[in-house]
Amino acid sequence: MAMTATHTHAPAAFPSALIVIAAEVLGAALLWGLLEANSTPVVLALLGVMGAGFALMQIRPQIEDIIVGAFRAARGVALWVGILIVLTYPILLGANTYAMHLVIVALLYSVLALALNFQLGSANIPNFATGATYGIGAYTSALLAIHFGLSMWATLPAAALVATAFGFLLGIPSMRTRDSYLALVTIAFGIVIHQMLNNLSWTGGPNGLVGIPAPSLFGHSFMQPIQFAGIRLPPQANFYYLALALLGLAILSAKRLHESRIGLAWNAIRADELAARSQGINVAWYKILAFAVDAFLAAFAGTIYAFYVSYISPDNFTFLVSVTIMTMVIVGGMDNTFGVIVGAFLLTLLPEKLRIFSDYRLLFVSVVVILFLILRPKGLFPQRQRHYGAHK
Amino acid sequence: MTQPLLSLRGLGIRFGGLVAVDDVDFDLPPSHITCIIGPNGAGKSTLFNLITGIYKPGSGRVLLDGQDITGLPPHQIAAKGVARTFQSSRLFEDLSILDNVMIGMHSRTKTSVLSALLTPRRARRELDACAEEASAILRSLSEELYMRRYEPAGILPQADRRRLEIARALALHPRLILLDEPSSGMDDRDTADLMNDIRRVMRENPGLSFLIIEHDMRLVAELPDDVIVIDYGKKIAQGQFADVRLLPRVQQAYLGQKAVEHA
Ligand SMILES: Nc1ncnc2c1ncn2[C@@H]1O[C@H](COP(=O)(O)OP(=O)(O)O)[C@@H](O)[C@H]1O
Numbered sequence: 225m226a227m228t229a230t231h232t233h234a235p236a237a238f239p240s241a242l243i244v245i246a247a248e249v250l251g252a253a254l255l256w257g258l259l260e261a262n263s264t265p266v267v268l269a270l271l272g273v274m275g276a277g278f279a280l281m282q283i284r285p286q287i288e289d290i291i292v293g294a295f296r297a298a299r300g301v302a303l304w305v306g307i308l309i310v311l312t313y314p315i316l317l318g319a320n321t322y323a324m325h326l327v328i329v330a331l332l333y334s335v336l337a338l339a340l341n342f343q344l345g346s347a348n349i350p351n352f353a354t355g356a357t358y359g360i361g362a363y364t365s366a367l368l369a370i371h372f373g374l375s376m377w378a379t380l381p382a383a384a385l386v387a388t389a390f391g392f393l394l395g396i397p398s399m400r401t402r403d404s405y406l407a408l409v410t411i412a413f414g415i416v417i418h419q420m421l422n423n424l425s426w427t428g429g430p431n432g433l434v435g436i437p438a439p440s441l442f443g444h445s446f447m448q449p450i451q452f453a454g455i456r457l458p459p460q461a462n463f464y465y466l467a468l469a470l471l472g473l474a475i476l477s478a479k480r481l482h483e484s485r486i487g488l489a490w491n492a493i494r495a496d497e498l499a500a501r502s503q504g505i506n507v508a509w510y511k512i513l514a515f516a517v518d519a520f521l522a523a524f525a526g527t528i529y530a531f532y533v534s535y536i537s538p539d540n541f542t543f544l545v546s547v548t549i550m551t552m553v554i555v556g557g558m559d560n561t562f563g564v565i566v567g568a569f570l571l572t573l574l575p576e577k578l579r580i581f582s583d584y585r586l587l588f589v590s591v592v593v594i595l596f597l598i599l600r601p602k603g604l605f606p607q608r609q610r611h612y613g614a615h616k
Numbered sequence: 617m618t619q620p621l622l623s624l625r626g627l628g629i630r631f632g633g634l635v636a637v638d639d640v641d642f643d644l645p646p647s648h649i650t651c652i653i654g655p656n657g658a659g660k661s662t663l664f665n666l667i668t669g670i671y672k673p674g675s676g677r678v679l680l681d682g683q684d685i686t687g688l689p690p691h692q693i694a695a696k697g698v699a700r701t702f703q704s705s706r707l708f709e710d711l712s713i714l715d716n717v718m719i720g721m722h723s724r725t726k727t728s729v730l731s732a733l734l735t736p737r738r739a740r741r742e743l744d745a746c747a748e749e750a751s752a753i754l755r756s757l758s759e760e761l762y763m764r765r766y767e768p769a770g771i772l773p774q775a776d777r778r779r780l781e782i783a784r785a786l787a788l789h790p791r792l793i794l795l796d797e798p799s800s801g802m803d804d805r806d807t808a809d810l811m812n813d814i815r816r817v818m819r820e821n822p823g824l825s826f827l828i829i830e831h832d833m834r835l836v837a838e839l840p841d842d843v844i845v846i847d848y849g850k851k852i853a854q855g856q857f858a859d860v861r862l863l864p865r866v867q868q869a870y871l872g873q874k875a876v877e878h879a
């Protein structure tokens with residue numbers, strides 16, 4: 225039996241570190257290229273490069289194992305270089321506010337996709353209502369800010385609590401119904417929430433809520449540009465860093481839950497519910513928990529979105545949004561944090577970059593998604609086995 | 617007399633018109649191995665499903681250490697120390713061999729969502745300790761399973777799947793283990809290993825009892841303290857295998873009326 229590369233440690237830290245740095249810089253450059261690309265042929269060429277890379281990894285799994293092994297061996301380097309890249313990224317984008325906007329939206333969608341991943345990826349619970357809990361978070365914060373003058377920082381926990389309560393409610397049917405019915409329940413829930421937002425007067429009806437005040441931190445208004453050591457970043461950069469901090473929180477939560485008995489229990493439910501029950505796992509409760517965690521994170525994303533665009537309407541939180549978030553998880557790789565984030569970026573950027581296809585845009589996005597899934601049937605970055613102790 | 621570990625009192629269930637388990641009475645003492653034999657479709661697996669709470673009994677009671685556990689949900693019965701394997705093994709296929717065993721420790725561990733998020737080091741320590749114990753359990757059953765512990769369970773051959781299911785059951789620190797046809801898919805050597813493993817586990821865990829559904833007559837003759845025979849959902853005999861096998865109603869159940877008449 226051949227040893228898998230995950231067990232072989234790289235001969236020295238140096239090559240591992242080099243591989244890690246090269247991979248991260250390449251990834252950042254690819255994203256930058258995609259963001260800056262104005263012509264469709266360039267976008268298609270970049271997609272082609274990505275596709276070729278994934279195809280290569282699929283044909284030669286050793287390459288993937290080497291890269292994954294390098295990231296495992298040089299975790300510290302990977303982390304610090306990664307942090308350096310994301311912190312300086314706004315400088316790279318400079319005055320391209322459209323690109324910056326796309327990145328902020330992609331960051332928020334990454335959080336939403338990670339939130340859904342707790343259910344869809346970890347526990348294989350189909351939930352078509354992430355868009356709805358996202359909306360509940362956004363509306364709760366916006367209403368509190370507009371009517372009670374609460375600051376964004378105060379609305380964050382409030383929105384999370386309200387959405388989590390809804391998450392528990394939504395999860396309760398999972399005690400009784402089977403998964404296929406549960407999916408229907410979540411679809412219904414999403415539609416009901418959307419209809420309520422559309423029809424209630426105090427949510428502003430179809431016009432939504434306007435004039436959500438810009439947040440500030442230690443006297444620095446988020447309307448102001450960031451000036452630091454002679455570098456001047458547009459006001460949007462404030463929200464870039466805020467969304468980034470939220471994504472950091474989501475990644476940390478995902479990692480901590482994955483590396484605990486909670487993540488194991490969710491995975492067990494995904495693999496075989498009956499066997500999970502027989503190991504002492506309270507399946508219904510763990511499903512409800514997954515709904516609650518999903519809602520909690522989605523509400524954070526909703527809050528930041530509301531304060532970022534300062535205007536929200538029911539159309540931001542439709543069924544299509546929920547389906548898009550699901551696609552992000554599936555394309556990126558179920559239960560792989562990095563994969564889910566890549567999926568979120570890809571599915572946020574593609575429709576924007578393929579605008580030239582106007583009415584056929586979504587069709588084209590679907591074709592790209594399907595092509596990627598043919599290349600990588602388990603998602604771009606499939607789940608990897610957990611490792612413990614010295615082997616981790 | 618010591619209190620039985622498991623008692624079934626008039627246990628029964630029907631599926632539509634079919635009486636799958638019919639008025640079964642049975643006591644299993646601690647530190648005891650009982651084999652359940654009987655023709656296919658007799659209701660043996662259904663009996664396991666009744667004991668472990670997967671089916672709710674239509675009639676009768678299940679007592680564990682004198683405590684009524686009838687109708688409790690499966691996860692609570694597991695938490696009380698009843699572990700089981702399935703006739704067609706049910707592993708967590710896409711998870712590693714090690715994770716499969718660690719999931720068996722679920723009811724003995726504590727981390728909640730909040731404590732996992734807020735005190736990650738403690739959660740991680742708990743999991744690392746589980747990993748260590750799970751490795752030891754695997755190693756005690758099979759050096760090969762231990763060596764391959766980071767590989768997905770789904771790729772294992774039949775005999776190893778059975779072993780892994782037993783490892784997962786042991787991880788629960790059970791008082792009672794129910795094995796449903798553990799030797800199916802095993803050759804003679806695997807079966808001999810299985811018997812040795814069961815004997816060793818019994819020695820290492822005083823008070824632990826086994827209830828084993830088995831077709832392999834060599835195992836049934838050698839391993840258990842006694843045997844019960846199930847036919848058409850009813851318990852038709854109980855005792856030493858050497859005695860029970862000679863009973864006409866047992867031979868009839870196995871061979872059918874005709875064969876007995878011809879004999
Ligand atoms: N969930 C169920 N629904 C209907 N019939 C069932 C169910 N489970 C088992 N049975 C029936 O009960 C009888 C006993 O099955 P089982 O307990 O699996 O037998 P065995 O002794 O071979 O393990 C069979 O006739 C089977 O078809």
Ligand SMILES: [Mg+2]
Pocket residue numbers: 660661662703
């Ligand atoms: Mg059976």
